[in-house]
Amino acid sequence: MLIDRAIVEVRSGKGGDGALSFHREKNVPKGGPDGGNGGRGGSVFLIAKSNVNTLLAYRHSRLLAAEDGEKGDKKLQFGHNAADVTFEVPVGTVVYEEEGNRFLGDLSHDGDILCVAKGGRGGRGNAAFKSSRLRVPRVAENGHPGEKKRIILELKLLADAALVGFPSVGKSTLLNIVSKASVATADYPFTTLEPNLGVVTLPDLGAQFVLADMPGLIEGAHEGKGLGIAFLRHIERCRVLIHMVSMDGERDPYEAYTAIQDELRLYGAKLEERPQIVVASKMDADGAEERKAEFEKKLGFKVIGLSALTEEGITPLMKKAYELISKTEPFPIYIEESDEVGGMKVYDAHKDDKEREFVILHPKDHLFVITGEKVTKEYGLYNLSSDQGVSRLIAYLNRIGIDEALLEKGAVDGDTVQLCDFTFEFIQ
Ligand SMILES: Nc1nc2c(ncn2[C@@H]2O[C@H](COP(=O)(O)OP(=O)(O)OP(=O)(O)O)[C@@H](O)[C@H]2O)c(=O)[nH]1
Ligand SMILES: [Mg+2]
Incomplete structure (x- = not known):
């Protein structure tokens, strides 16, 4: 029998929570914040392999899951990133999300890779927040959730x-x-x-x-x-x-x-x-x-x-x-909707509804500045002398997709990000 369709559940790892901790030493009564960042959750990838001929392996399964990222800890200990996991499918496999039958990708060449569930980013520990208006940040971020969805794998026979x-x-x-x-x-x-x-x-x-x-x-x-x-x-x-x-x-x-x-x-x-x-x-x-x-x-x-x-x-x-x-060109069946990032197709479910309410400037190495009328106005609404205010600001920045935008601009781990007089570290 020809096995040509399978439905599997994919689950990427949650990011590890950032730690909330203060440096403690016998003779130092009030140490600075030293909570480390959480690690990134693992992502789930599919890779096309010419030596795999069927979707048989996925017929009765299954869950394709990656581990959660590790929590950050005191003394600036960063949580480990969870490993990404990659599963092999035949060349010619087309992938859809079951809900809404949404096209995710087309693995038509040997070695094509598709991210089907992106690992959640680790949360920032309180050491990552430094701000003149924030003397002692009692705020740490939770890790971002992973993605969970059911996907349909469909193998179109590659007959000529x-x-x-x-x-x-x-x-x-x-x-x-x-x-x-x-x-x-x-x-x-x-x-x-x-x-x-x-x-x-x-x-x-x-x-x-x-x-x-x-x-x-x-x-x-x-x-x-x-x-x-x-x-x-x-x-x-x-x-x-x-x-x-x-x-x-x-x-x-x-x-x-x-x-x-x-x-x-x-x-x-x-x-x-x-x-x-x-x-x-x-x-x-x-x-x-x-x-x-x-x-x-x-x-x-x-x-x-x-x-x-x-x-x-x-x-x-x-x-x-x-x-x-x-003398006939192959027929493409779908228009590529996904972006190419470093030769890899990356699917991003949140991209469409990302609000364009900020601009990112990159005035010098390792420094990114967020500006824009809307974002600055919004910033003014948060009371950063309270931990709650800082938490709300962080939630807002996450919501408008600052991290993704920074990543696109080339930010790397440890870079400083500034919004008015609030400063934090970028983590991937
Ligand atoms: N006389 C004759 N009989 C043929 C020829 N080709 C096939 N047959 C016979 O026709 C019948 C049907 O052949 P199949 O090859 O099974 O036909 P098919 O088109 O695959 O049919 P389905 O699978 O039912 O769609 C069989 O009994 C074959 O032996 C031919 O060239 N000449
Ligand atoms: Mg026949």
Whole structure:
């Protein structure tokens, strides 16, 4: 069976809490703040691997989780960051968030990495807050929560060409001949229930391509008749369709052809516009030549005649398919929505609603200044001589996405961030 879809839960680690602590020494009655920052929670990544062929490993699972970051401690002890965890998926895996069916990423090349749950940032310990208006900060931040969501992994078979047509036209029989596959074939409809893949080798061209044998389509498949059309998602990336129409007289070839074209169109991914090779199958049947001639007349172009019994037409068809595949660009199925950061696609669920209410200046190394009318006005509303006021200010800064913005500007751990006369350390 073809395992091509799995739903898993992903959970990144929570950031460790920052510590609230004051330096204590026998002869120093009132020491300064020395609470360390919490460590970052682990993130969950998926990586595409060409040696992984199925999503089988995810079928019955499971939870893909990373650990929480460690808490900060007194004496400026920083909590350790939790390790990120990476799980391997096949090349061609497309990832969605289950809720809202939101597209997260498309792992189409070996080595592509996608962050599916970002670890929470560690909280700042009280030593990270230094401000002239704040003599003794009795405030430490809690670690940010990790992300938790259910994601759908979907593997689109990376076939280069696909065999489509009514049931029993000989699709599986052809796949068996050209790829040494051993797919069941029979003279009743819907023998094939799931797509099958085979590798076609053309020795004299030194070429190979992947051919998909699809279940049969019938009129009304888009409304769920027969096996439906959902399985067509496996061939959304196919560069070439081989449309097989039987000449055995069971159906009028031209009507059969237009019925299948309609179903392809109704699927909605413009499959009917793909480069297509029309094939007349079962040319060994009685009356096949006449039917083919009539069919071609109605179509207005010649088709390739094929017989699995005599093997007529099979090599020319495979060569033509390869030729078309070679000159057709792969079809991207989704527009990349995610950002590229250092060659890594990073998904950020909070980005869209980030308010643009501040500007970050970077006047010199290791110093970032937050300005802007809105943020300064808001700043004026907090009473920073109280711990509660400081906590509220911190919560506000988190809410408007200061950390992410600083990171984008290139801030690194330990850099000083200034907002009016409030100063704090940046931590990732
Ligand atoms: N005479 C003749 N029979 C063929 C030929 N190709 C396939 N058949 C027979 O037609 C029947 C159907 O073939 P399949 O390969 O199972 O057809 P299919 O298109 O895969 O059918 P579904 O999986 O049901 O969609 C089988 O009994 C085959 O032996 C051919 O070229 N000539
Ligand atoms: Mg079949």
